[in-house]
Amino acid sequence: MLRAYDAQLRAHVHDRLPDSVRVERDGPLLRTVGIGGRGWVSYRDLGGIDGAELDELIARQVRIFAERGESFEWKLHGHDLPADLPERLRAAGFVPEEMETVVIAPVSAVATDATVPDGVALREVSDPVDLGRIAQMEQAVWREDHGWILDSLAEERAADPDGLRIFVAEAGGVVVCAGWIRFPSGTEFATLWGGATLPAWRGRGIYRALVAQRARVAAERGRRYLEVDASDDSRPILERLGFVAVTTTTPYVWSRPAVA
Numbered sequence: 001m002l003r004a005y006d007a008q009l010r011a012h013v014h015d016r017l018p019d020s021v022r023v024e025r026d027g028p029l030l031r032t033v034g035i036g037g038r039g040w041v042s043y044r045d046l047g048g049i050d051g052a053e054l055d056e057l058i059a060r061q062v063r064i065f066a067e068r069g070e071s072f073e074w075k076l077h078g079h080d081l082p083a084d085l086p087e088r089l090r091a092a093g094f095v096p097e098e099m100e101t102v103v104i105a106p107v108s109a110v111a112t113d114a115t116v117p118d119g120v121a122l123r124e125v126s127d128p129v130d131l132g133r134i135a136q137m138e139q140a141v142w143r144e145d146h147g148w149i150l151d152s153l154a155e156e157r158a159a160d161p162d163g164l165r166i167f168v169a170e171a172g173g174v175v176v177c178a179g180w181i182r183f184p185s186g187t188e189f190a191t192l193w194g195g196a197t198l199p200a201w202r203g204r205g206i207y208r209a210l211v212a213q214r215a216r217v218a219a220e221r222g223r224r225y226l227e228v229d230a231s232d233d234s235r236p237i238l239e240r241l242g243f244v245a246v247t248t249t250t251p252y253v254w255s256r257p258a259v260a
Helices: 002-008 051-068 085-091 128-142 148-159 206-220 235-240
Strands: 022-026 029-033 038-042 071-077 100-106 121-125 164-171 174-182 189-197 225-230 244-254
Touching: 002 100, 002 189, 002 225, 002 244, 022 051, 029 051, 038 051, 051 071, 051 085, 051 244, 071 085, 085 244, 100 235, 121 128, 121 206, 128 148, 128 164, 128 174, 128 189, 148 164, 164 206, 174 206, 189 206, 206 225, 206 235, 225 235, 235 244
Parallel strands: 038 071, 189 225
Antiparallel strands: 022 029, 029 038, 071 244, 100 225, 100 244, 121 164, 164 174, 174 189
16 A cells, blocks of 8 residues: 555646646645645655755745745655665754654545534535635634635646535534545545544534445445545554554645844
């Protein structure tokens, strides 16, 4: 599953992107700009680049995003080479965020019989009003502005409605959890995103039910694998549903220094 992940997802460019998104190739890197005000770089591997050549590749990304006035993420995986890449990124001004675990499951192995508790309903959404309610829920969970979710998801769905499906769990008209599923073009994968749950509604099986719902959709679409970048909170739930840890991923983020 790790080999399939590396080959199919890590350097993947979706066939239908929003007009605001641009993907540029720079040696082994794919540089993406135009989503949510923060860019990122990704790659299948660095092709053996090391030493001064690697330092220059890193520095070039910093210069490009500095000129754009944007922060960006270098998505580092636990099995990336060279081994000193984290130290090189820190030396270039990157700050690591919380590590997550890449978990993958064959769609056929994921339990799909989970149900929501009484008073909670699952619903697929696409309307901007519902996307705004998701953004409000995310902001309540994370205590930071998530307004970018509204614009980003809306643009993505407009570019490819079949490539993104969004689900919410509601109770009494309140969005208590939300998650979405992406279908990267030309791959065997579907990928799961979101899953934040309001604190008062945790521990009731709602996240598990949203995973099961999206697994059913992936099966209907004929996808072979489900992949998630899992937090420490969601990883145990996903492993009980049939997912297996294959590597880790850590966002190394460069931000433009504040001007006094």
